[in-house]
Amino acid sequence: MRRVYMDNAATTRITEPVLQAMLPYLTEIYGNPSSVHSFGREARKALEAARLQVANAINADSREIYFTAGGTESDNWALRGTAYALREQGNHIITSSIEHHAVLHTCQQLEREGFRVTYLPVSEDGFISPDDLEKAICPETILISVMTANNEIGTIQPVREIGAIAKAHGIRFHTDAVQAVGAIPINVKEMNVDLLSLSGHKFHAPKGVGALYVRSGIRLQRLIQGGAQERTQRAGTENLASIIAMGKAIELATADLAAKFASVAALRDRLMDGILRSIPECRINGSREQRLPGNCNISFKYLEGESLLLSLDIKGIAVSSGSACTSGSVDPSHVLLAIGLPLEVARGSLRFSLNEENTIEEIDYVLQTLSVVVQRLRNMSPSAPDELKSDEAFSL
Numbered sequence: 001m002r003r004v005y006m007d008n009a010a011t012t013r014i015t016e017p018v019l020q021a022m023l024p025y026l027t028e029i030y031g032n033p034s035s036v037h038s039f040g041r042e043a044r045k046a047l048e049a050a051r052l053q054v055a056n057a058i059n060a061d062s063r064e065i066y067f068t069a070g071g072t073e074s075d076n077w078a079l080r081g082t083a084y085a086l087r088e089q090g091n092h093i094i095t096s097s098i099e100h101h102a103v104l105h106t107c108q109q110l111e112r113e114g115f116r117v118t119y120l121p122v123s124e125d126g127f128i129s130p131d132d133l134e135k136a137i138c139p140e141t142i143l144i145s146v147m148t149a150n151n152e153i154g155t156i157q158p159v160r161e162i163g164a165i166a167k168a169h170g171i172r173f174h175t176d177a178v179q180a181v182g183a184i185p186i187n188v189k190e191m192n193v194d195l196l197s198l199s200g201h202k203f204h205a206p207k208g209v210g211a212l213y214v215r216s217g218i219r220l221q222r223l224i225q226g227g228a229q230e231r232t233q234r235a236g237t238e239n240l241a242s243i244i245a246m247g248k249a250i251e252l253a254t255a256d257l258a259a260k261f262a263s264v265a266a267l268r269d270r271l272m273d274g275i276l277r278s279i280p281e282c283r284i285n286g287s288r289e290q291r292l293p294g295n296c297n298i299s300f301k302y303l304e305g306e307s308l309l310l311s312l313d314i315k316g317i318a319v320s321s322g323s324a325c326t327s328g329s330v331d332p333s334h335v336l337l338a339i340g341l342p343l344e345v346a347r348g349s350l351r352f353s354l355n356e357e358n359t360i361e362e363i364d365y366v367l368q369t370l371s372v373v374v375q376r377l378r379n380m381s382p383s384a385p386d387e388l389k390s391d392e393a394f395s396l
């Protein structure tokens, strides 16, 4: 059976050059980077080379890069590390209502610990308003955390403007750039950002490795105690092979970005326009202009995203519904509710996330399959109006 992977915002595959780069560090070059002998020194040298690759990709200095176990840890560290380090200075944090759970759940935990959090609302396209941000700032504000690009609807925030506001008020600014790295240009200096999270497995490195950019001079509390790794700020023997892979992967992912952006966006537009043309009563979620090249998030009225996802899975097509399955019940995505979708429309949404490995043939296969599957499900949907139902016999 044909298999089509369109869930690249969830994770990506390790590509051949990335695998080749990491393999020696699983077999021959296995020293501990903290060891003083030649085995250790060899590992240390490779570790620092990877740090430079990551730094170069975002216009940082390599001393500003700290390796972590992924985007979630980087987000936790940026938020909690700041909150605990600046506790004497204030207890107020500003974020957006559409952040990844790695940020939102961390904020909720900080609220339980006595911090106050403002969750900025977003427009129907998913943008926070710089005006709202200005108004939320108070003397106790110690941190602003707004993601660079949203993982569900692909909206790219005006990060540079947000950073400028933070800077003007002398407030620390963190951005979760996990979806943005490798998709759009990231330049920590132009973005006025103090802390930036990234994660390897979103751009063809292995799962379980990431980094936090910490602008020099920024003080964070450590979250993980132990040895003196990562200049004493993040203990634990380094995940060397994965870090090497991430270095290689970020170099490849950020080379030729403009060309990659254009070709992935063209695939995405073919999919989006094709869906709008062939399927009635659906809507695109997120901004059409300021959008990640690979993101296509669509609501199909009168349908359950979950049933649609499962029907597509039977046809070999992998997508995401954006909803969180918590203890057996399906909660609609907090992002789709925040952009103002009614509950039942939010429930009928799917995210297709593409990258440079997807093809026109795959898009056309998905379009063909999708229109048949949607029609079949709508024929059975009690909420769908009669004029949307069709007697035509479909076979796939």
Ligand SMILES: *Cc1c(COP(=O)(O)O)cnc(C)c1O
Pocket (backbone or CB within 6 Å): 009, 010, 069, 070, 071, 072, 073, 075, 100, 102, 147, 149, 150, 151, 176, 177, 178, 179, 199, 200, 201, 202, 208, 209, 210
């Ligand atoms: C995937 C993702 C994360 C979590 O990263 P992990 O490396 O999987 O822990 C955080 N934020 C965003 C926006 C993401 O897409």
